[in-house]
Amino acid sequence: MTNSQTLTVIERSDDQGNIARIRLATVDGTPLPAFDAGAHLDLYLPDLDMWRQYSLCSDPAETAFYEIGVLKDPASRGGSIKVHETAVNGASFTVEGPRNHFPLDETATQTVLFGGGIGVTPMIAMAHRLHALGKPFTLHYCARSKSQAAFLDLLDNCAFKDQVVFHFDDAGDDQRLDLPRDLPAVHDATHIYVCGPQGFMDWVINSAEAAGHATANVHREYFSADVDLTGDSFDVECAASGITVTVGPEDTIAKALAREGIKIEVKCEEGVCGTCLTDVIEGVIDHRDQFLTEEEREDGDVICACCSRCSGKKLVLDL
Numbered sequence: 001m002t003n004s005q006t007l008t009v010i011e012r013s014d015d016q017g018n019i020a021r022i023r024l025a026t027v028d029g030t031p032l033p034a035f036d037a038g039a040h041l042d043l044y045l046p047d048l049d050m051w052r053q054y055s056l057c058s059d060p061a062e063t064a065f066y067e068i069g070v071l072k073d074p075a076s077r078g079g080s081i082k083v084h085e086t087a088v089n090g091a092s093f094t095v096e097g098p099r100n101h102f103p104l105d106e107t108a109t110q111t112v113l114f115g116g117g118i119g120v121t122p123m124i125a126m127a128h129r130l131h132a133l134g135k136p137f138t139l140h141y142c143a144r145s146k147s148q149a150a151f152l153d154l155l156d157n158c159a160f161k162d163q164v165v166f167h168f169d170d171a172g173d174d175q176r177l178d179l180p181r182d183l184p185a186v187h188d189a190t191h192i193y194v195c196g197p198q199g200f201m202d203w204v205i206n207s208a209e210a211a212g213h214a215t216a217n218v219h220r221e222y223f224s225a226d227v228d229l230t231g232d233s234f235d236v237e238c239a240a241s242g243i244t245v246t247v248g249p250e251d252t253i254a255k256a257l258a259r260e261g262i263k264i265e266v267k268c269e270e271g272v273c274g275t276c277l278t279d280v281i282e283g284v285i286d287h288r289d290q291f292l293t294e295e296e297r298e299d300g301d302v303i304c305a306c307c308s309r310c311s312g313k314k315l316v317l318d319l
């Protein structure tokens with residue numbers, strides 16, 4: 001395992017909206033490395049033999065602890081429920097990271113952050129950083145209702161509280177997120193960040209791009225995705241070992257190769273974390289992930305092996 005360490009829960013508070021706020025620190029209290037805003041931590045859940053990714057919401061300059069927010073989601077594969085059960089004060093977790101697939105462009109002259117529900121977590125870290133840099137920004141926090149929104153105590157009292165705009169679904173029309181009004185003017189040095197449920201993200205991304213914002217300036221972090229793993233059978237040849245496997249209609253490349261002893265590391269298993277990226281030598285990829293950019297998809301030389309498939313009959317991988 002790379003970059004793996006054991007961190008212990010030093011504080012756990014159960015916030016509104018079924019969100020546990022969990023502070024993790026080193027076992028002996030030595031300072032943690034500072035992290036870049038937008039980074040996440042990989043948390044290993046041994047009972048489920050599963051890794052889960054959680055965005056860091058603490059101030060990136062904070063070295064005494066890392067804080068994550070975990071939404072208890074009964075519709076998920078059990079990871080968040082397990083974290084809620086086990087992350088009590090004093091509990092230890094094997095973690096990897098922080099890793100950052102959602103970096104902040106600190107050269108921006110204007111930054112607008114959109115967090116939907118638990119998707120506000122990386123935005124809070126970004127807001128801390130932008131505030132420390134003295135950069136202009138606005139954080140739009142969208143939640144179902146004020147009584148179900150976590151982090152209100154923090155956002156109502158922080159140093160950048162005047163740059164936070166709340167939008168609650170069950171409150172008046174004039175305070176709801178209104179993208180024609182709330183998106184910034186198009187400019188090369190204006191950057192937009194969005195994280196939240198998939199429908200929310202699609203809405204913000206599509207609206208921003210339709211308004212003329214460059215795709216490269218609309219940054220996104222999916223924390224889960226409804227990914228369709230199924231499709232027609234195809235073959236996968238591993239160039240180095242010469243092994244060829246067939247990936248069936250309900251199978252994945254990573255699982256089919258694992259059965260033949262070729263291990264590709266996977267974490268999220270739904271195309272959002274990028275852990276399973278594998279080089280492709282030949283064949284047309286049917287991308288199912290949310291991780292790669294449009295440009296990377298068009299290049300067609302790397303695949304998320306946990307979920308993506310082949311558009312033709314065969315892929316040759318650099319394995």
Ligand code: FES
Binds near residue numbers: 270277291
């Ligand atoms: S394991 Fe996360 S993208 Fe494949």
